[in-house]
Amino acid sequence: MTDRWSWDYDGYDPGRERLLEALCTLGNGRFATRGSAPECAADAVHYPGTYLAGCYDRLTSLVAGERVENEELVNLPNWTLLRYRCLPADGPAGDWLTPDSEGLRHYRVHLDLRAGVLTRRMLFRDDRGRRLLVRHIRIVHMGDARLAVQRSMFRAYGWSGAVEVESVLDGAVVNAGVERYRDLEGRHLTDHRTGFGPEGVAGVSCRTADPGVHLAMAVRTVTRPVRTARQTATSTGTVQTYRLPLGPRRSATVVKTLALHSSLDRPAGDPLTEAVDAAARAPAFPALLSAHRSSWQRLWEQGELHVPGEAGHILRLHLFHLLQTLSPHTAELDVGVPARGLHGEAYRGHVFWDELFVLPYLTLHFPEVVRALLMYRHRRLPAARTAAREAGGQGAMFPWQSASSGREETQELHLNPRSGRWLADHSHLQRHVGSAIALNVWRYAQAAGDQGFLHGAGAELLLEVARYWAGAATYDAERDRYRLRGVMGPDEYHDAYPDATTPGIDDNAYTNATAAWVLARGLELLAELSDARRAELTERLSLDAGELSHWEDVSRRLYVPFHRGVISQFEGFGELAELEWDRYRDRYGDIRRLDRILEAEGDTVNRYQASKQADTLMLGHVFRPAELYALFGRLGYALDDEVWRATVAYYLRRTSHGSTLSSLVHGWVLARQQGTGAWEFCREALLADVADVQGGTTGEGIHLGAMAGTLDLVERGITGLEAGPEGLRVAPVALREIPRFAFTLSFGGHQGVRLRILPGRLGVRVPASPAGPLTVVLPGERRVTVDPGEEHWFRLR
Ligand code: BGC
Numbered sequence: 132m133t134d135r136w137s138w139d140y141d142g143y144d145p146g147r148e149r150l151l152e153a154l155c156t157l158g159n160g161r162f163a164t165r166g167s168a169p170e171c172a173a174d175a176v177h178y179p180g181t182y183l184a185g186c187y188d189r190l191t192s193l194v195a196g197e198r199v200e201n202e203e204l205v206n207l208p209n210w211t212l213l214r215y216r217c218l219p220a221d222g223p224a225g226d227w228l229t230p231d232s233e234g235l236r237h238y239r240v241h242l243d244l245r246a247g248v249l250t251r252r253m254l255f256r257d258d259r260g261r262r263l264l265v266r267h268i269r270i271v272h273m274g275d276a277r278l279a280v281q282r283s284m285f286r287a288y289g290w291s292g293a294v295e296v297e298s299v300l301d302g303a304v305v306n307a308g309v310e311r312y313r314d315l316e317g318r319h320l321t322d323h324r325t326g327f328g329p330e331g332v333a334g335v336s337c338r339t340a341d342p343g344v345h346l347a348m349a350v351r352t353v354t355r356p357v358r359t360a361r362q363t364a365t366s367t368g369t370v371q372t373y374r375l376p377l378g379p380r381r382s383a384t385v386v387k388t389l390a391l392h393s394s395l396d397r398p399a400g401d402p403l404t405e406a407v408d409a410a411a412r413a414p415a416f417p418a419l420l421s422a423h424r425s426s427w428q429r430l431w432e433q434g435e436l437h438v439p440g441e442a443g444h445i446l447r448l449h450l451f452h453l454l455q456t457l458s459p460h461t462a463e464l465d466v467g468v469p470a471r472g473l474h475g476e477a478y479r480g481h482v483f484w485d486e487l488f489v490l491p492y493l494t495l496h497f498p499e500v501v502r503a504l505l506m507y508r509h510r511r512l513p514a515a516r517t518a519a520r521e522a523g524g525q526g527a528m529f530p531w532q533s534a535s536s537g538r539e540e541t542q543e544l545h546l547n548p549r550s551g552r553w554l555a556d557h558s559h560l561q562r563h564v565g566s567a568i569a570l571n572v573w574r575y576a577q578a579a580g581d582q583g584f585l586h587g588a589g590a591e592l593l594l595e596v597a598r599y600w601a602g603a604a605t606y607d608a609e610r611d612r613y614r615l616r617g618v619m620g621p622d623e624y625h626d627a628y629p630d631a632t633t634p635g636i637d638d639n640a641y642t643n644a645t646a647a648w649v650l651a652r653g654l655e656l657l658a659e660l661s662d663a664r665r666a667e668l669t670e671r672l673s674l675d676a677g678e679l680s681h682w683e684d685v686s687r688r689l690y691v692p693f694h695r696g697v698i699s700q701f702e703g704f705g706e707l708a709e710l711e712w713d714r715y716r717d718r719y720g721d722i723r724r725l726d727r728i729l730e731a732e733g734d735t736v737n738r739y740q741a742s743k744q745a746d747t748l749m750l751g752h753v754f755r756p757a758e759l760y761a762l763f764g765r766l767g768y769a770l771d772d773e774v775w776r777a778t779v780a781y782y783l784r785r786t787s788h789g790s791t792l793s794s795l796v797h798g799w800v801l802a803r804q805q806g807t808g809a810w811e812f813c814r815e816a817l818l819a820d821v822a823d824v825q826g827g828t829t830g831e832g833i834h835l836g837a838m839a840g841t842l843d844l845v846e847r848g849i850t851g852l853e854a855g856p857e858g859l860r861v862a863p864v865a866l867r868e869i870p871r872f873a874f875t876l877s878f879g880g881h882q883g884v885r886l887r888i889l890p891g892r893l894g895v896r897v898p899a900s901p902a903g904p905l906t907v908v909l910p911g912e913r914r915v916t917v918d919p920g921e922e923h924w925f926r927l928r
Contacts, residue, residue, distance in 0.1 A: 135444045136245045143230050143238035145176040149830030150823050152178060154448070155242050155249050156474040156833075157269060160184065160458025160500075161276035162207075162391055163473035166240070166249055169213040169267050169281060170229040172301060178308050178830075181207040182473040184456075185395060185466040186346070187480065187535040188319040188339035195553035199543050202534045204469065204480020205319045206306045208335050208348050208368065210389045211281055212299035217263055218374065220292040228255050228263070236262075244451045245431065246424045247273055261290035263377075272419060273426035276460040277409055279389040282416050284382060291378030296385050298352040298360070300325075302335040302367040308476035309831045311546050320346070325364040328407040333362070333369035336403040342535060345394035347402035349410035355384045388413045395464075430454050432883075434496045435875040436842055442869055445817045446845065449838035456835055457493060462503040465510060467533060471832025478832070481532040481540055482507075484567040484621075485836030487753070488792065490575060492842040495854065495876040498579040505575060508568050509588040511537025512595060515565075519599050526598030529568055531559045549724075550731035557626040557634040560619040562603070565596040566645035570753060573652055578854035580879060586664055590656055594672060597653030597682060600646040604685045612690035614638050615646060620701060622746035624726050624736040624789075628703065638702040641749050643689045647766055648754075650686035654679065691768055697778040698770075700747050710739040710785075723789040723825060742786045744793035747778060751800040755853070776804065783808075791819040791837035799840075799848045802866050810868045816841050846874055850888060854878050858906030858914070859895075863888055863927055879905055881919065896922035 140151050148168075155166025164181045171177035182204050189202040217225040230238055230253060237254035249269045256262045264286040272278040285294045302325065306317035320337040327333050328349070336347040352360065352371050360371035375383035390409035392402040413419065434454060438446050456472040467482035468489050486504060493501045508529065514537030515527035522528060530539035541559040546552070572593050576585035604613035617635030619626055620642055627634045657665060657679070668674070691698065694705030715722045722728060726736040726743065745752065750759055756775065763770035779800055788794055798812030815824060819837045823829040846852060849869060851862030859878060873887040873894075880902040887894035897905045899920035907915050909925055917923050 135447065136243065138242040138244060138448055140240040141238075143235055145231065148176050148230075149178055151240060153474045153830050153833055154452075154820065155240060156452070156455065156472070157247060157249055157271040157279070158455035158473050159271050159273045159276045160454070160456065160460040161464065162271065162279075163455055164211060164269070164271055164279060165474065166242070166269075167211065168230050168251060169211045169269075169283065170215075170227075171231075172209065172212060173304065173307060176231065178475075179209045179211055179304075180308055180475065181210065181391075182480065183207060183346070183391065183393060183395070184461065184464055184469070184473060185535065186339070186344050186393060187342075188344070189341040190316040190319065192314065192316040194314045194544055197544065199315075201315055201479060201542060202540050203306055203319075204473075204476065204534075205339055205344075206304050206308065206317075206476065207346060207391070208300060208302040208320070208337070209304055210279070210300055210348055210350055210387065211269070212301050213267075213281070213283055213385065213387070214297040214299065215265070215285070216295050217257070217261065217287075217290075217377075218293040218295050219261060219290050221290075222259075224295070225257060228265075234258075244447055245427065246420075247271070247427045247451075247455075248420070248423075262288040263294070264288065270420060270423050271455075272423050273430065273458065274422040275413075277390050277392060277406075278413055278419065279391070280386065280416055280419050281389075282384060282386045284384045285375065285377060286382040287377040287379075291381075293374050293376050294383055296354070296373045296375060296383075298333075298350070298371045298373070298385060298387055300333050300335050300348060300350050300369045302337055306476050311548055312476070312479075314546070323367045324403065325367065325369050327362050327364065327369065328411065330411045331360060331371065332407050332410045333371060334403055334407050335368055336406075337367075345402050347392045347406040349390045349403070349406035351388045351410040351413065353386045353388075353415075386416050388416075388419070397463075430458065432875070433877075435885075436845060436872070437874065438845060438869055438872040442817055443872070445821055446841060448821065449841055452833050453489070453492070453835065453839045453842065457489070457497075457500055457504070459497060459500060462499045464503070465507055466504075467507040468504055468835065470835060472835045475830065475832030477828060478532070479534070479540070481534055483532055484561070484564040485792070486571060487567040488795070488836040488840035488843065490571045491847055492839050494575050494578045495846060495874075495878070498575070498581070498877060501571075501575045501579070502581065502584055505568075505572060505584070505592070506588060509592055512591060514538050516595065519602070524599055525602035526600075527565065527592070527595035528562065528599050529565045529596070531561045531564055547727045547730050549727045552730070554730065555634075558619060558623055560617065560626065560635050561621070561623070562599075562615075562618050563621065563639070563642045563645060565599055566642070566649050569593045569596040569649040569652065570645065577856065578878070580856070585656070586660055590660065590664075590668060591672070593649065593656060594653050594668065594674070597650045598672070598674075598678075600650055601678070601682045601685050604646070604689060607690065610690060612688050613685045614690050615643055618642055620746045621749055622700060622742040622744055624741060624743045625701065625704075627737055629707070629735070629738045636701040636703070638690050638692050640691050640698045640700060640747050643691050644750055644762060644766070645753065647686045647689045648762055650682045651762075651765065654682055654686065687765055687767065689766060691763070691766060693768075696774060697781045698747050698750075698774070700742065700782070704740060707740045708738050710741045712784075721826065722787050725787045725789065740785050742782060744786065744788065744790040745796035745800070746782070748782050748796055748800050751775070751779065751803065752796045755851075756803075776806075779804065779806070788815070789825075791816070791825060791834040792840065794819065795837050795840040795844060799844055802844070802848055802864055803851070805864055809866065813841075813844060813866070813868070816844065845869060845872055846876075850886070852886075858908055859884075859886075860908040861886075861893060862910050863893065865890065881905060891927050892924055893927055894922060894924045
């Protein structure tokens with residue numbers, strides 16, 4: 132049985148190994164290493180991988196007769212590799228042992244979430260009854276983000292002799308973690324230099340081709356009993372071989388301490404020299420472990436979300452992986468939110484709109500990390516401006532998939548594994564990513580009270596996105612409305628009208644409504660700037676009164692289509708054919724990837740009223756009902772509870788949930804409107820990765836948006852929490868399955884405000900500090916205050 136602070140796997144199941152590797156990944160926000168078995172290099176079962184945040188490389192591949200470029204997060208040398216075999220005193224050397232060895236008798240993987248420690252225990256037995264117990268412990272250091280350690284312990288039962296151990300630093304790795312990308316070039320590392328420094332430190336340096344990052348890994352191997360190694364350097368790696376005596380009461384240990392440096396580090400230095408130095412100087416294992424635990428303890432305090440029961444157990448795992456991908460160390464880096472964590476190679480480590488689901492949790496707990504993640508976008512404003520200009524537009528057009536440079540990284544072709552066909556990929560038409568950035572800028576600034584950011588880099592981001600929308604909107608005289616044509620919505624199934632020769636659909640309701648919101652916020656923001664800052668910005672961005680009155684006009688008259696009393700996902704959605712859902716479910720069982728099923732049948736999902744994921748319903752995730760109705764009101768549309776409920780019911784019946792984000796959003800929307808079936812979706816969102824509900828995708832990397840989104844579902848979704856200038860606004864809804872929980876947040880100059888939710892009651896504790904009282908706005912606009920050093924309980928109904 133797992134306790135609530137651990138995540139365990141018992142018994143060896145090769146078919147589950149990749150999932151386990153992803154869910155047992157260890158990281159510190161700067162780099163991460165998959166939870167793979169140290170004994171194994173990449174093969175059909177095992178896929179070791181180490182990824183450095185922000186380290187991408189671009190290669191050209193030939194697929195389906197076309198040259199395509201792909202920039203991807205680079206798999207770094209495997210520092211964990213450790214090979215060993217028994218050398219019994221009374222017989223020949225045994226085979227090299229791995230979890231796949233016939234003699235494996237016991238296999239247990241234990242992830243200690245509190246301490247960030249991964250333990251793997253294996254027991255081998257040969258045909259003469261000789262047993263070897265092996266225990267590996269691994270950490271990726273949360274205190275010193277350059278370091279990681281792996282300690283392996285060997286114990287013999289029923290025999291004596293020695294264990295021969297090879298401590299390997301393997302630079303002959305490629306990116307090959309995703310089967311669908313097998314036709315893409317994955318050889319990123321070149322110019323390897325290998326060798327040995329003093330104190331048994333092995334080093335490998337290499338570089339990526341484009342943009343040319345220099346990487347260095349140094350590993351110090353120390354054994355007990357102390358032995359010197361036989362050392363071999365190959366062209367891509369190093370091997371250090373030890374012979375360690377074993378026998379009754381004589382165990383042996385091998386500790387590999389890794390230091391990872393790169394030319395992305397600041398201050399800059401020679402990565403190899405720095406890595407070798409850092410590995411040589413790193414403290415011994417016990418001291419490293421103790422400092423690592425302390426760092427995790429601080430993170431758990433600052434990030435606290437306590438939910439009892441199994442849901443809480445999964446949420447803790449989600450939080451663990453979020454903090455390993457985006458930690459306070461991330462605030463020092465120029466990186467965005469990788470959709471699949473630093474846990475695998477799916478989506479090539481790219482940054483999508485998923486930060487919309489990730490930043491709200493971080494804003495309440497680690498606001499400095501959010502600011503840094505938004506600065507990643509700000510540094511790429513010039514690239515987004517160029518993209519807008521090249522597309523004949525204005526302002527900033529952010530890419531759907533972003534990586535190092537900020538240019539569009541969405542693949543031009545994608546493989547349908549069902550049909551084996553490479554298909555044109557138009558998902559870059561998801562321009563709504565710009566609104567997600569603007570929404571994040573605004574929400575972060577409101578919650579963190581960071582006016583400096585909002586009026587500085589934040590304003591530039593928001594205004595340039597607004598400007599893009601104003602420029603992209605075309606006036607339709609017949610409707611007397613502005614339209615955004617040729618786009619794709621969050622539902623990635625519809626990339627064109629049936630039989631159309633050009634890609635894109637028109638007037639995606641989510642895109643248009645959020646664009647109107649951005650324009651309105653842009654105007655509001657300009658109005659609140661100081662005269663000097665407004666003058667500076669309008670001059671720098673060449674914004675004149677004429678352009679701003681155009682924004683005002685567009686923000687009030689963007690077109691949002693409706694049909695049969697509901698919001699249309701896009702113009703014409705209601706005229707598409709109805710899918711016979713039951714027929715497809717009967718025939719295929721799992722129809723999450725309906726798009727692939729239909730394409731393989733020679734049909735296309737573009738013909739049907741069938742959505743991959745929440746699209747129109749995203750509006751209910753992003754906006755409170757009152758906010759949403761006001762936004763529609765500003766656009767001249769009457770939206771109320773009745774229309775919204777009908778809209779929710781309409782799309783619920785027409786969505787296949789082909790993205791982990793889908794159940795999350797549906798769970799949120801239904802929970803907020805206290806609708807039936809909310810828990811079913813929330814539960815599915817909780818299970819998304821741990822049960823790998825999208826069928827094998829988690830092994831290729833966690834779904835960070837869904838993981839972080841579930842934390843936010845509890846903190847803001849159930850609580851109805853809004854942190855803003857007026858204080859903490861709460862409007863809890865009851866979710867029977869999560870009736871009580873608590874979390875700690877930073878707000879209004881207070882660190883460590885603790886909210887506790889019980890059925891019908893809310894507790895607020897404000898830690899003692901010189902800051903002023905905290906204002907809480909309870910349902911019914913009841914304003915109360917809590918003084919620092921006090922805790923108050925409030926009735927909610
Ligand atoms: C989803 C997108 C998401 C992307 C990366 C896709 O499957 O449809 O909404 O941004 O995955 O997580």
